[in-house]
Amino acid sequence: MSDEFQDSVVRFSGNVNISNIADAHGILLAALEQNNSITIEIDDLEEVDLTFVQLIESARRSAAEGERSIALRKAAQGAVLQVLQRGGFLDPEERDRTNFWLQGANQQ
Template sequence: MGTGLTLEQTPLQRITLPNNLTIRNISEIYSTVGEAFTSSFSLCLDIPAGAQIDLSFVQMIEALRRQARDDHKDLTLAGPVQDNLATILRQAGLWDGLEADDKKFWLHEGVAQ
């Protein structure tokens, strides 16, 4: 079963995620992203516009952020969150409590574009 994940081999490894970022395939996505992280110092996730997203995706991202922090690696998003992901962050109660590093990660606040 293909999920639509594509990997680019560059100094900064970029992963283009599939359109379905839900509980149905989050385990496979996590495995692929985790595998890429073991061989890369810096990983950038590209979330397609209009992707289907649920809370399992946010949980996966937060787990990867903690792993990156613990392993002294860099995890970024290709761009600031779109409305669909912002809605999930709000529903999860994470939006209002975003700290500076969270705003940098999710919203790209303070990031040179």
């Protein structure tokens, strides 16, 4: 997993899966401790699994509880979008979550 944390932007690239999810967790935690708002870039992710989506969802909820925010720079696509679709994370009834991942786009 190649990642980068700079200012309030966290960039993930390569593979983020169960074998390295602890690293991704540490990066997000550090970013949230240093910033009230972070933006996550996921464009360069090649392979992800459900643990990545769960991590982002958990971080998003925790941030909201602490009056902080997390946003995606662009709507989910590629490997991330596939995991979201397979995992049932794009339920139209869950507008907040679906809007977060798709940024209001009519994709599914």
